[in-house]
Structures are given as structure tokens and as C-alpha cells.
Amino acid sequence: MTKKTIALLPGDGIGPEVTSVATSILKAACGAYDVEVETEEFLFGGCSYDEHGEPVTEETLDACLNSDAVLLGAVGGPKWDDLLSEHRPEAALLKLRKTLGTYTNLRPIKIYSALMGASSLKPEILEGTDILIVRELTGGIYFGKPRHTKEVDGDVVATDAMVYSKSEIERVARKAFEAAKKRNGRVCSVDKSNILDTSRLWRKTVSELSSDYPDIELTHMLVDNCAMQLVRNPKQFDVILTGNMFGDILSDEASMLTGSIGMLPSASIGDKTGLYEPVHGSAPDIAGQNKANPLAAIASAAMLCRYSLDLSNAAKNIETAIDEVLAAGYRSGDIYSGSDDETLLSTELMGEQVLKSLLKPESVAE
Incomplete structure (x- = not known):
């Protein structure tokens, strides 16, 4: 044994x-x-x-x-x-x-047929939903420096830095692409590239890496839109790839698709x-x-x-x-x-x- x-x-x-x-x-x-x-x-x-x-x-x-x-x-x-x-x-x-x-954090969002009625969403919206959220876990704003609270010009100011390197993005993206190979072959990378420099690097890095996975369909989505789409049409997603803070929020939102x-x-x-x-x-x-x-x-x-x-x-x-x-x-x-x-x-x-x-x-x- x-x-x-x-x-x-x-x-x-x-x-x-x-x-x-x-x-x-x-x-x-x-x-x-x-x-x-x-x-x-x-x-x-x-x-x-x-x-x-x-x-x-x-x-x-x-x-x-x-x-x-x-x-x-x-x-x-x-x-x-x-x-x-x-x-x-x-x-x-x-x-x-x-x-x-x-x-890398993996969170499967599986809809059990016996619990279809436990969710606040309609069964016709939920049916067929099977999502794997791939969240970067050791970088981003939860680990970035500087991180402090101090007094500046008589006011109290708190700072949390969102920091990502290309290598950090590449390694978690590979996990997402590899997972997609064993599922339905689709990765949706979620960021806030219209505002954040870290997200622009994220999108550029994931896009470049996708050439190593020609059989995987890659799409990009802004995080606020993704939050809406998860409750509007969750079955459109296969693998969702995203950073630490966005993944934390989206995965808890997606958890309610299951009813609990x-x-x-x-x-x-x-x-x-x-x-x-x-x-x-x-x-x-x-x-x-x-x-x-x-x-x-x-x-x-x-x-x-x-x-x-x-x-x-x-x-x-x-x-x-x-x-x-x-x-x-x-x-x-x-x-x-x-x-x-x-x-x-x-x-x-x-x-x-x-x-x-x-x-x-x-x-x-x-």
C-alpha cells in the first residue's frame, strides 16, 4: 500500500x-x-x-x-x-x-441538477453552466508593496499597491490554458485594461502566450462586464483567468450560481x-x-x-x-x-x- x-x-x-x-x-x-x-x-x-x-x-x-x-x-x-x-x-x-x-487557485462552479432551484437565478439561465475560475493567488494588490497607512499633510492616507510581473502572469496563464485543454478549449481572460497598467500588461502577456496554445480560443473581458455576464449568461464561460483581487470577488459572486x-x-x-x-x-x-x-x-x-x-x-x-x-x-x-x-x-x-x-x-x- x-x-x-x-x-x-x-x-x-x-x-x-x-x-x-x-x-x-x-x-x-x-x-x-x-x-x-x-x-x-x-x-x-x-x-x-x-x-x-x-x-x-x-x-x-x-x-x-x-x-x-x-x-x-x-x-x-x-x-x-x-x-x-x-x-x-x-x-x-x-x-x-x-x-x-x-x-494558482482553481474554483470549479458546478451546477448540481438537484439544486437547480436553490439558486436565485432561473433554471434556464443556469442549465449547462460549468465554469473553472483560475485565479492568480500570490501576487497583485494582496501582496504588493508599498502597503501602509500614514499621515500626509494632516490627513490619514492608506496605500495598497497592485503589482504584477510578466513571469507571474505567464505561469498562472499556462495553468489556465492547460486546464482548458482538458475541458471545452476556451479561456476568457478578465482584467481592467481600460484603466490599469497592471491589466494592460496582463492582457498583453496572456495574448502573447496564447500562441503556444493554438487550439485554445482566447477572449478578453473587462472585470465589470464579467461580473454582469456571470449572472446574465453564465454558460458562455468555460475557463475564466484573472488576477488575485478580481478572482476573489468574481469567484464569490459565481458561488451563488450554485445556490450556496x-x-x-x-x-x-x-x-x-x-x-x-x-x-x-x-x-x-x-x-x-x-x-x-x-x-x-x-x-x-x-x-x-x-x-x-x-x-x-x-x-x-x-x-x-x-x-x-x-x-x-x-x-x-x-x-x-x-x-x-x-x-x-x-x-x-x-x-x-x-x-x-x-x-x-x-x-x-x-
Whole structure:
């Protein structure tokens, strides 16, 4: 049996609950292909600050770097809102991404047929939507220098610099083009090139790189138009490629196409260890109540199988199990409509249903 080591960062709020469920399903899915998953858990985010005085320790960063992959729950909450920026739970995420070199974030936007009615958009607009958002993750305004707040001529002035190099743009663009080769062969690069110098470099660099991918159709779109088109006609998109801040905003907007942010997984990859996490936050209002939707964390475990463990069949099995559970009418609170053909489940019971579907003999892909 092959052994793989996964660093677990349950984090804050509902993070520990959904990570626990996802881990059990990850182990079962990999075990079907003779891969034993060994896990080690570390404090991360607000809970790490409470224990160590910092949101992530060097020991945790080293352990993540030396693992085959990292599975993260969620970080943050009102308890830590007043801390200095370097002590806030979110600072741990930025530091971890930088340490792992995960410069590309992948966010699939999949419309489950069983949840078509959960979205605020009409079914005829949603039907056929299948988008992969490829977001640059370690550059742009979240990492640019200078970054400061100071007094200038008697006024308080804050500065955050948006900085991109050609090489940073090229490497994430290649990830988008490669992803499109395995999908429908279309990349829409999103920028603000009518205003920003960084976006003009972005558009020029992506356009030049496209000559290496003659079979991929490249289009460009301004970010404000893209935000509108995502709710007007989402099925027009295949792969959306964009920068850090634009990707952050657009991917959260696109999450509502699915009816709930609790349904969306993500993968952050680069040239080292991959980081996998649900898109949702820590939801402190329901933490510890066994109410959270674990499906995004479970789907993140599927992405871990696909991108870090090279177990595409294990990933497919997990994703099929999620489909089957939803088709059978099982729901967590965020996607429960109260209809007679739906059954409301706790976090743990939802995980049990996915595991039950996953372990059916006919569920193991060849």
C-alpha cells in the first residue's frame, strides 16, 4: 500500500467539523486504490493565535511544505477582528500560500441538477453552466508593496499597491490554458485594461502566450462586464483567468450560481505542495452545532485526490457520491427548502450518506 501524508488545518468556527467529515471520506476513497492516507493536525488561524500568539507557526509551515497535500477548514471570526493585520487569522492564509508557492487557485462552479432551484437565478439561465475560475493567488494588490497607512499633510492616507510581473502572469496563464485543454478549449481572460497598467500588461502577456496554445480560443473581458455576464449568461464561460483581487470577488459572486457558497471547493496549486479548502468561511454563528454543510470540504478532498495524489478515479468517485446524495434529497440547512422530497441532515449525517454512497461496490471506478 502506498502512503501519503496530509497536513490537516481544521482552523476556526465550523472548520474542524467539516474537515473531520472530509478526512474520513478522503481516506476511504484513497483506500479503494491501495493508497493509505496518514494525517497530522495543526493549529491554524485564530486558534493558533490563541495558543501561540501568532496565526501560523514556522513548525506548521514546515510540516505543510513537507506533506503531500494540505487540507484546510476555515479561519477567522469576530473574536480576532481587532488584532493587528499580521496577527489576524487571514494573515496565516497569505503566509501559507506564499510558503507553498501556490500561485494558482482553481474554483470549479458546478451546477448540481438537484439544486437547480436553490439558486436565485432561473433554471434556464443556469442549465449547462460549468465554469473553472483560475485565479492568480500570490501576487497583485494582496501582496504588493508599498502597503501602509500614514499621515500626509494632516490627513490619514492608506496605500495598497497592485503589482504584477510578466513571469507571474505567464505561469498562472499556462495553468489556465492547460486546464482548458482538458475541458471545452476556451479561456476568457478578465482584467481592467481600460484603466490599469497592471491589466494592460496582463492582457498583453496572456495574448502573447496564447500562441503556444493554438487550439485554445482566447477572449478578453473587462472585470465589470464579467461580473454582469456571470449572472446574465453564465454558460458562455468555460475557463475564466484573472488576477488575485478580481478572482476573489468574481469567484464569490459565481458561488451563488450554485445556490450556496457551502457547495464550492477550491484547490491552490503551484510547483510544490497543494492546498485544498472549501470556499465558505468559518460561520461562527453555527460553529459547534453540527449544522454546517460539509459538501464543499468533501469536494475539496476530491480535488486533492485529482491534483496532488494523481488519483482521478478516487476524485470521480467522491464527486459521484455527492451527486447521488443530493439526488436522493439529502440536504444541509443552507440548501434545504423544506419540500417533502428533502431530508434535512446534520454535518455528520451528511458525511455518513456520502460515505455510504462512496463505499457501494459499484461506485469504485476502474
